Amino acid sequence: MTPISITKFADMTVKHNKNVNRQELIASLKATLVAKKNGASCVLCGAPIWAAGSAITGTDMCFTCTTGEADDSEDYEIV
Ligand SMILES: [Zn+2]
Numbered sequence: 001m002t003p004i005s006i007t008k009f010a011d012m013t014v015k016h017n018k019n020v021n022r023q024e025l026i027a028s029l030k031a032t033l034v035a036k037k038n039g040a041s042c043v044l045c046g047a048p049i050w051a052a053g054s055a056i057t058g059t060d061m062c063f064t065c066t067t068g069e070a071d072d073s074e075d076y077e078i079v
Contacts, residue, residue: 001063001077003048006030009052009078028055033078035060051077 005014006029014022032040032051040049041061050063055078063072 001038001072001075003079004052004076006033009076010075013056017019025055029078031055032060052076055065 002013006026010022010026010029013025014020014059015032015037018076029052032049034051035054036051040054041047041058042049042065044065045062047062047064050066050072052075053063055064057066063075064070
């Protein structure tokens with residue numbers, strides 16, 4: 001995955017989702033990133049969570065369980 005800062009990811013997401021509140025999204029991203037660093041695991045398979053995706057869906061899940069795809073090379077992860 002491509003590393004991206006929380007603010008850049010929030011800007012990008014808000015650009016494509018006009019109904020997303022940027023400040024709330026940033027708060028969620030910070031929270032999921034902390035959870036990931038503390039070892040949060042996917043509720044479905046137990047793999048480490050995809051923090052960027054989990055912040056948006058509101059559920060701790062890994063990339064594959066969130067998107068149904070195995071290839072994460074074109075996606076972003078907050079750092
Ligand atoms: Zn999973």
